[in-house]
Amino acid sequence: MKINEHIEMLEITLQIGGNQMVIHPVVVRDEHAYALVDLGMPGSRGTIMELLTQAGIEPTKPHSIILTHQDLDHVGSLPEFKSEGVDVYAHVDDQPYIDGLKPMIKLSEEFKKGLIASLPQDLAPAFETTFSGKVKNVTRLLADGEKLPFGGGLTVIHTPGHTPGHISLYHESSKTLIAGDAMVVENGKLKGPNPAVTPDLSTALASLRKFKAYPIDNVICYHGGLFQGDVQAVIDELTESL
Numbered sequence: 001m002k003i004n005e006h007i008e009m010l011e012i013t014l015q016i017g018g019n020q021m022v023i024h025p026v027v028v029r030d031e032h033a034y035a036l037v038d039l040g041m042p043g044s045r046g047t048i049m050e051l052l053t054q055a056g057i058e059p060t061k062p063h064s065i066i067l068t069h070q071d072l073d074h075v076g077s078l079p080e081f082k083s084e085g086v087d088v089y090a091h092v093d094d095q096p097y098i099d100g101l102k103p104m105i106k107l108s109e110e111f112k113k114g115l116i117a118s119l120p121q122d123l124a125p126a127f128e129t130t131f132s133g134k135v136k137n138v139t140r141l142l143a144d145g146e147k148l149p150f151g152g153g154l155t156v157i158h159t160p161g162h163t164p165g166h167i168s169l170y171h172e173s174s175k176t177l178i179a180g181d182a183m184v185v186e187n188g189k190l191k192g193p194n195p196a197v198t199p200d201l202s203t204a205l206a207s208l209r210k211f212k213a214y215p216i217d218n219v220i221c222y223h224g225g226l227f228q229g230d231v232q233a234v235i236d237e238l239t240e241s242l
Helices: 045-054 078-082 109-118 124-130 201-213 231-239
Strands: 007-009 012-016 019-023 026-029 034-037 063-066 087-091 140-142 154-158 167-171 176-180 184-186 189-191 218-221 225-227
Touching: 007 218, 012 045, 078 124, 109 124, 154 201, 184 218, 184 225, 189 231, 201 231
Parallel strands: 034 063, 063 087, 087 140, 176 218
Antiparallel strands: 007 026, 012 019, 026 034, 154 167, 167 176, 184 189, 218 225
């Protein structure tokens, strides 16, 4: 879905066991290059490339990857993209987990072993190597308030709680917030982070206060997609008890 000339929201339906999950990576682009925000589960690269082409984006154009955080459904297809030699941006507090120097907070060793065993033969070794701690995945460390050049300008907003290094991104010219998992959309309503997968919920809710500094017309949540409405009223309601 094209949000504006710089922002494209992708939609991918994943089959996780017996359940379906819909996720929304985002493309931030200009006439010269694009940045892909989050990468889906292992094996998602082909679908992402197809969606880029359908959106009129040449996948082989110069591009970078921005990871909002370490969770598997956001970094899972990194092994497939790493072979392209792209720059990978992530917050310094999640870098050790994305590089495999520490185990991902919400990925148990048992689940990881089962996942690797279920992957195609050509993908399993790449996945294991990428997150082994022996290779450097993150090439650019991000800090709160940093300005990135993609799509005419993106502001990094450090929004910890869901993970220590979770970030959101604000596109000033279109007043669009790429929220990652800092918020979700359920049945058309904008809500706070999912408590079931947010280890530090109080910090995650406090992080939402940072959004008050930005005029926001569009919110893209990785889970739930696009929300357009009175964002600040929702944020006030979510944070008023803190």
